[in-house]
Amino acid sequence: MTPTDDVHAQALKLARTYLGQDDLNGGWFDLGGSSLDAARLVSSLDHDHGWKVALQDLLAAPSVAELLTVPTTTPGAPVAADTPSPVAAPAAGGADVLWPALARLSADERLALAHRLLGYVLRESGGQP
Known part of the structure; x- marks a missing residue:
């Protein structure tokens, strides 16, 4: 789905809420965001607005504001060969089997x-679940 101006506005509003600030001109972590809040934002955009934003794109974007306001590719439009896939598969081991399932x-x-994996990691490392 190509997001509408309203969806872009909602995405920016949600990002501001999760980050606790109005300025979105910086990377997610640079602006004080957590990976959990980033996952919540991506999930909300998909669930509530039908807009699929790859979590890794949000976390790696140099500017959250630009990522959430730049128009996306129109469905069915050709994509340049050097354009990275929004859900790029890791290139090693059993990931070629696991990644499509995920x-x-x-x-x-x-x-x-x-959340379940994070709880497991925290328990194994002696942290609080």
């Missing part, structure tokens, strides 16, 4: 899985 999960299912 890509088929809904955003809510991926977020729930991430």
